Structures are given as C-alpha cells and as structure tokens.
Amino acid sequence: DIQMTQSPSSVSASVGDRVTITCRASQDISGWLAWYQQKPGKAPNLLIYAASSLQSGVPSRFSGSGSGTDFTLTISSLQPEDFATYYCQQADSFPPWTFGQGTKVDIK
Amino acid sequence: EVRLVEYGGGLVQPGGSLRLACSASGFTFSVFALHWVRQAPGKGLEHVSTISTNGNSTYYEDSVKGRFTISRDNSKNILYLQMSSLRVEDTAVYHCVKDGYAVAGTGSYLEYWGRGTRVIVSS
Numbered sequence: 701d702i703q704m705t706q707s708p709s710s711v712s713a714s715v716g717d718r719v720t721i722t723c724r725a726s727q728d729i730s731g732w733l734a735w736y737q738q739k740p741g742k743a744p745n746l747l748i749y750a751a752s753s754l755q756s757g758v759p760s761r762f763s764g765s766g767s768g769t770d771f772t773l774t775i776s777s778l779q780p781e782d783f784a785t786y787y788c789q790q791a792d793s794f795p796p797w798t799f800g801q802g803t804k805v806d807i808k
Numbered sequence: 809e810v811r812l813v814e815y816g817g818g819l820v821q822p823g824g825s826l827r828l829a830c831s832a833s834g835f836t837f838s839v840f841a842l843h844w845v846r847q848a849p850g851k852g853l854e855h856v857s858t859i860s861t862n863g864n865s866t867y868y869e870d871s872v873k874g875r876f877t878i879s880r881d882n883s884k885n886i887l888y889l890q891m892s893s894l895r896v897e898d899t900a901v902y903h904c905v906k907d908g909y910a911v912a913g914t915g916s917y918l919e920y921w922g923r924g925t926r927v928i929v930s931s
Contacts, residue, residue, distance in 0.1 A: 734918065736853075743923045743924065744903070744918070745921070746917060746918060746919055746921075749908065749917040787853055791916060792914055792915075793914070794914060794916070795858060795867040796867070797843075797918070801852045802852050802853075
C-alpha cells in the first residue's frame with residue numbers, strides 16, 4: 701500500500717495567516733491526490749482533487765499543488781471557519797485508498 | 809443536495825454483529841461507486857470497503873475480510889455494511905462515502921461523506 705505522510709502534524713495560526721500543509725507519498729502517484737477538511741463531529745469535506753482542482757463550492761483561498769511524491773495544500777488567508785483537521789489521500793493506487801495522518805490547524 | 813445518513817451503530821460485545829445502513833438522496837444512487845471509511849477515536853481515516861454500481865465488485869481492507877460484507881440496494885438507495893465477529897479494534901465512526909465516479913479507481917475521489925455512525929465494541 702502507498703503510505704502518505706503529512707507535515708506538520710499540527711500548526712497554530714492566526715486569522716489572515718497563510719498556511720501551508722505538505723503531503724508526501726511513498727511512491728510516485730502522479731497528480732492523483734485529494735485534500736479533505738474535517739471539523740470535530742462532522743463529515744470530512746472534499747476540498748481539492750487531482751492535486752489542484754478545486755471542488756465546487758470551496759473558497760478560492762484554498763489551493764493545491766504538486767505531483768509525483770510531494771504535494772501542498774495552501775490556505776492563502778486563514779478564516780475562522782478554516783480551523784479544522786486536514787487530510788490528504790492518494791487516488792493513484794486502488795485499492796486501498798490511503799490517507800495521511802492529518803494536520804490540525806488551530807488558533808494561535 | 810446530496811445527503812448520506814448512516815444508522816445502525818451502537819454498543820456491541822466482542823464477537824457480536826451489527827448491520828450498518830446508509831440512506832442516500834440527492835443523486836442517482838445506482839451510477840456511483842460507494843465506500844465505507846472509518847475513523848477510530850482520535851485517529852485518522854481508514855478505507856474499509858468499496859462496492860461497485862451493480863454490487864458485483866467489492867473490496868475489503870485486510871483486517872475486515874471474511875468478517876464484513878458490503879452490499880447495496882439500488883431500488884431503495886441504501887448502502888449496507890454487515891459486520892460480524894466484531895473486535896475491540898473495530899471501534900470507530902463509520903462514514904458512508906459517495907465516489908465521484910461510477911468506477912472507483914485511479915483518479916476517483918471521495919466526493920460526499922455522511923456524518924457517520926458510531927460503533928463501540930466493548931465488553
């Protein structure tokens with residue numbers, strides 16, 4: 701199975717900050733990566749698919765980049781509703797889908 | 809609006825059984841692959857099972873093979889997960905997930921998720 705490693709595990713930031721989360725795959729996954737946001741007690745929400753395609757309805761402050769083994773999720777200007785945990789998921793080798801361990805974004 | 813509502817979770821003793829269900833609405837149920845993804849307390853996301861549009865193709869994560877059975881009723885828009893021989897390590901919130909495509913594979917993504925139903929396996 702492809703292993704996904706996110707960094708950092710947590711980040712403290714303020715409203716308005718630029719936040720960057722990285723995700724590394726254990727092997728080349730081309731551009732087949734998705735990002736999800738999860739708030740406590742809620743369902744995960746798809747933000748980005750195919751590494752850089754913004755899901756419909758997701759604010760444009762979210763962006764994704766990368767290919768091969770290294771990927772990035774960027775929040776250009778952190779908003780109060782963005783405090784959450786973010787997961788990456790490889791969509792190259794199925795089955796299984798595998799996820800990163802998550803990055804918690806909390807208030808500084 | 810796409811809605812996925814899971815039910816059937818609860819407290820069960822080790823070795824017991826549960827059947828989870830997921831009622832879907834807001835999309836053409838029969839033309840999308842569906843998944844179950846679980847999240848143990850304080851942990852990340854784990855892909856448990858997948859079913860094709862007609863139910864003829866299924867996938868199970870290694871630790872649940874032979875114990876869990878995924879199925880779907882396209883006439884009722886319901887996804888099921890029959891769980892037996894439950895173990896303490898099966899304790900988790902189980903999410904029903906709609907794939908972005910008819911066939912789960914390279915490039916597909918987990919488009920819509922339900923809030924999940926909690927399964928607690930404990931004596």
